[in-house]
Amino acid sequence: MQDNQADRVDAGKGNRERSIGAIIAETRHLTADQVENVVAYQKKHAVRFGEAAVAMGVASADDVIFALAQQYHYPVAFDEQARLSQELVALSKPFSRQVEAFRDLRSQIIMRVDPSVEGERRPLAVVSPEVGDGKTFVAANLAITLAQLGSRTLLVDADMRSPRLHEVFGLQNAAGLSNILSGRAESQVIQQAPGVPNLFVLPVGPTPPNPVELVERPAFGLLLNELISKFDYVVVDTPAAAYGSDAAVIAARCGAVLVVARRDESRVKALGQLTALLQQTRSKILGVLFNEH
Structure with missing residues (x-):
């Protein structure tokens, strides 16, 4: 689950071949400048792209979970939260x-x-x-x-x-x-x-x-x-x-x-x-x- 500068990858690849950062960037519609800033923060603080994006306020913890789920093919239900119990x-x-x-x-x-x-x-x-x-x-x-x-x-x-x-x-x-x-x-x-x-x-x-x-x-x-x-x-x-x-x-x-x-x-x-x-x-x-x- 470690992500690094390779976060900017070909968007045409399948989710399993894409990094967490690339999925977050696409989901949150991050600009090239925002991605550069997140990568700079990532390098400076030696953290993962997702952690850096959350720390800088351009992504949420749910965005990171969603990206992980997309990469590893795990169903999540953020769109169904209003209908589903928090017990799930x-x-x-x-x-x-x-x-x-x-x-x-x-x-x-x-x-x-x-x-x-x-x-x-x-x-x-x-x-x-x-x-x-x-x-x-x-x-x-x-x-x-x-x-x-x-x-x-x-x-x-x-x-x-x-x-x-x-x-x-x-x-x-x-x-x-x-x-x-x-x-x-x-x-x-x-x-x-x-x-x-x-x-x-x-x-x-x-x-x-x-x-x-x-x-x-x-x-x-x-x-x-x-x-x-x-x-x-x-x-x-x-x-x-x-x-x-x-x-x-x-x-x-x-x-x-x-x-x-x-x-x-x-x-x-x-x-x-x-x-x-x-x-x-x-x-x-x-x-x-x-x-x-």
């Missing part, structure tokens, strides 16, 4: 230490749920003991980082108790999973996530009075099998285990599960009860994540 740090802060932790998590998930390995292709349920542990935050950002690799990724909101994914992504929730499971889906219910070309979202739809019964139906398992055959990864958000047996039922249908707990907040007893319950199902526990967000 993988889009708004793609090069932060927080998002680097999500990339580490992504690597661990890929090693355990590899879509190219026979028998390993399965949906991933994200579960947590209590409300507010951050499972929706984790599920959404994990799905984004998977999609950023170019993998077709589907994020399913199966939290029919307190659904949030449609709010987080700024999507319509008129129809979704509950319509499919109740046999009332009359139109396309999977939506493209704004700002991420390879990410799709299946919202809950109308909140049903019988959520447990819906996910216990064979139709839910059949739906997941169909979805995993069409997407590289399927990440499923679930209700908190405190609501009832929904999370365990969904995890059993998925076959793979990631447990989320909040550091210094989640109760050890509740976490132990949840993991013990999951061990009684057919689901494979991939790990326990302690959320500090």
Whole structure:
């Protein structure tokens, strides 16, 4: 990511061949004199072009992030910020230490749920003991980082108790999973996530009075099998285990599960009860994540 005097390169080259400075200069419509001044500042203070441009007030930190994203083909969502929640740090802060932790998590998930390995292709349920542990935050950002690799990724909101994914992504929730499971889906219910070309979202739809019964139906398992055959990864958000047996039922249908707990907040007893319950199902526990967000 180091940039230097070679910032002024042929604008006809692809983004990967262009420096961060060249992308910033084009994005901000910098004049030749402005570029010369930034380069002079860069040399004098031994900093990168982006840092120099921000210091001189001709570019913003968001401009630098955008340039990095363009060069390394990482989707960012500055144009969608008004619609998207700030929880989507993988889009708004793609090069932060927080998002680097999500990339580490992504690597661990890929090693355990590899879509190219026979028998390993399965949906991933994200579960947590209590409300507010951050499972929706984790599920959404994990799905984004998977999609950023170019993998077709589907994020399913199966939290029919307190659904949030449609709010987080700024999507319509008129129809979704509950319509499919109740046999009332009359139109396309999977939506493209704004700002991420390879990410799709299946919202809950109308909140049903019988959520447990819906996910216990064979139709839910059949739906997941169909979805995993069409997407590289399927990440499923679930209700908190405190609501009832929904999370365990969904995890059993998925076959793979990631447990989320909040550091210094989640109760050890509740976490132990949840993991013990999951061990009684057919689901494979991939790990326990302690959320500090």
